[in-house]
Amino acid sequence: MVNVLQPGRRGIGGPPQGYAEPVPLGFVKPRSIRHVPRSVHPRSPREVPMTVQPVASSAPAPSKLGLGGVVMVIYFAVAGGAFGIEGLVGSSAPGMALILVLLTPFIWSIPTVLMVTELATAMPVEGGYYVWVKRALGRFWGFCQGWTAWLYGVVIAASFAALFRDYTSSFLNLAFGIDILDRNAFLGWLVAVALIIFFARLNIRGAKAVGDSSKLFAVMVFVPFIVMFVIAAAKWIANPLPFWLPATPPETGLFGAFGLGLFVVMYNYLGWDGISTVLEEIKNPLKVIPKAMLIALPLVILGYLLPVVAGLIGGTDWKAWGDTAGFPELASAVGGRALGIWVALGGMFCAMGLFNAMVLSNSRLPFVFAADRYLPQRYVERHPVYGTPFRSIVLVSVVYAVLAFGAFDLLLVTTVLLYGVSLILQFIALIVLRVRAPEMVRPFRIPGGLPFVIFLALLPATIIVLAVRGTVLEEGAQFLTLAGALLLSGPVAYFVLSALFKRGAPDTLGHEVTVHEVAVQEVTGRPLPGE
Known part of the structure; x- marks a missing residue:
């Protein structure tokens, strides 16, 4: 993922096409679908009841992502190329930079990949992590997450729009000696807004269009880097x-060099949970999500x-x-x-x-907030032709356009910290559901039992604390x-929006969808609860 501190430099579907074979990594088909209980999630007294009321809409089902599209969306949600990693080398020196690039996935990315895969295949619903945390911890924590x-x-999406402006300026400088975007801030902002408008329209066409373009x-990103590596x-x-x-840099010890580059490399390895907000816009998510994560992880590291x-x-x-x-x-x-x-x-x-x-990931959050x-x-x-939440897409795009004019000098540390808090809540939800809902069917289950799950949760939590401490020092x-x-x-926002709009109304999204219900849909073509 691009480091914005280096100026040059996240419903709803219809029936499947056919029966999907079980996921090799742990998917267990029900013995008899006819005798599967409608919900296998036990309720505890503290759990927020979730209604199963569909969102009224005559719009068609949106297009769905296949395996290749999901892999590429995950790749761009996390990395998108090596652009932005340059600052890691400049701050920590070549040796420590290479160590961090190879080590960080094991303590930051892989625990997240495992957590997302378990929860996404257990609850493949639109809104993803928002629904998971709400299911485990209640409405308040679900909303806050x-x-x-x-x-x-x-903020990150707006910075990417600004980054497009910067790389457009870099390209024009290198190729034609034109530096007008560097000299005219308003013209540069118009370039960023043009990007926002184009991709807002593309996202309105649906997740498949996003996956295909990705x-x-x-x-276009991989090929020049491959050529560069071959020549080198x-x-x-x-x-x-x-x-x-x-x-390490001169007069800097191992720990100091490690701390200098930690936030940079954490920033460049976050975003694995972004795909979860569009789980109902993926074909056979029980099968696709584990495979896509398995492909995307080494792709990001090598990238x-x-x-x-x-x-x-x-x-x-x-x-330099x-x-x-x-x-x-x-x-x-x-x-x-x-x-x-x-x-x-x-x-x-x-x-x-x-x-x-x-845009794909972030625009679904106002959609599920509004549904609740x-x-x-x-x-x-939803759009009458494409079935996408077009008003939510327009809303976030307007916010992006406003923010694209700003500066992002404080973003890296702040956004990593925000993401870290969001991530920790997801890990807490994973642990709570293991304890309170042991009978929940999990097509992919992290091995090692509850102690290993807690250990996995402690890895990213520890690295966040270390990164914050190092930055403060x-x-x-x-x-x-x-x-x-x-x-x-x-x-x-929770209390204000609850008073203004919710006013005690029940949730209309965030219904409980079990693996058994998805299996029923795949075999019979019947819609899921809430559809």
Whole structure:
């Protein structure tokens, strides 16, 4: 995922097409679908009752994502290319940067992937993590988690629109010597707004259109980096120098170098839960989600590792990475000006893919908030042709356009902290459901029992604490004020919106959907409860 601190540089378907074979990684088909109970979720006295009332709509079912589309949406929700990782090398030195790129997935990404896969296949409903936390912890915490995730997504999506403007300017500079976007802030904002309008229209056409376009963007991002790596590898074979040295910056110890780059690499590895908000817009989610995660994880790691190695082999001073040396400049050092222009063009497609995926994920949160009556009911309305929540898409796009004019200097630390709080609530929901709903059918179940699940939850929680501590020691605690204010806005919004719109009304989304009910749908074509 792009680091915005480096200026150059998240319903509803119909019947399936046919019977889907069981998921190889743990899916168990009911012995007799005719005798499956309608719900196997036990209720505890503290659990919020969820009604099973469909959202009234005569709109058609939206298009659905297949495996390839889901993989690419996950990829762009998390990474979208190596753009933005440059600052990691500049702050932590080559050796520590490579260690962080390889180590962080094991303590930050893999626990999240496992958590999302278990909950997504147990409760494959629109709204994803919002519904999971509400199911486990109640309406208040469900809303606060969804609100925090929405805030993070809104700010990051706006930064991606601004990033497209920056990479467009970089491309025009490299290719034609044109720097008008650097000199005219309003014109640069219009470029960002044009991107927002284009992808708002694309998202209104449905998740499949987003997935198909993401495949194209991925090719445009991957190919120049692959060429860059091949050229760099050939140079290194001819002259094998230790590109991984120095291991740490001068006069900086291992722990200091680790802390300097931790927030950067955490930022570039977050977003695995973004796909959950559109689970009902995925074909056979029980089968697709585990496979897609299994494919996307190594793709993301290699997408960072190979370009970083190629750039280090190019011989550019690592201290300049992230300041004056982004990947277009690094590619020029490796393969000449033409390759630099090609990589800059790839950066534009990277920003497109990042923004596209974030609109898809983020726009479904106002939709489910409105369905649960925290927002006006007009935001539940779906497009008469495409079946998508078009008013919610327009709403978030307007917010993006306003924010795209701003600066994002404090975003990296603040957004990682917001995301971390949202993520911890999801892990708490996972643990609570393991305890309070042991009979819940889980097509994919994290092995090792409850102790291992708790251990997995502690890994990202620990790394968040370490990252916050390291940042406070190095840069002070100013960022905590902004992060704290944004986090407190969740409870405030909950009570204000409950008083204005909900007024004690029952939820209309967030119904309990079990694996057995999905299996019934796959075999019989009957709609799920709430459809």
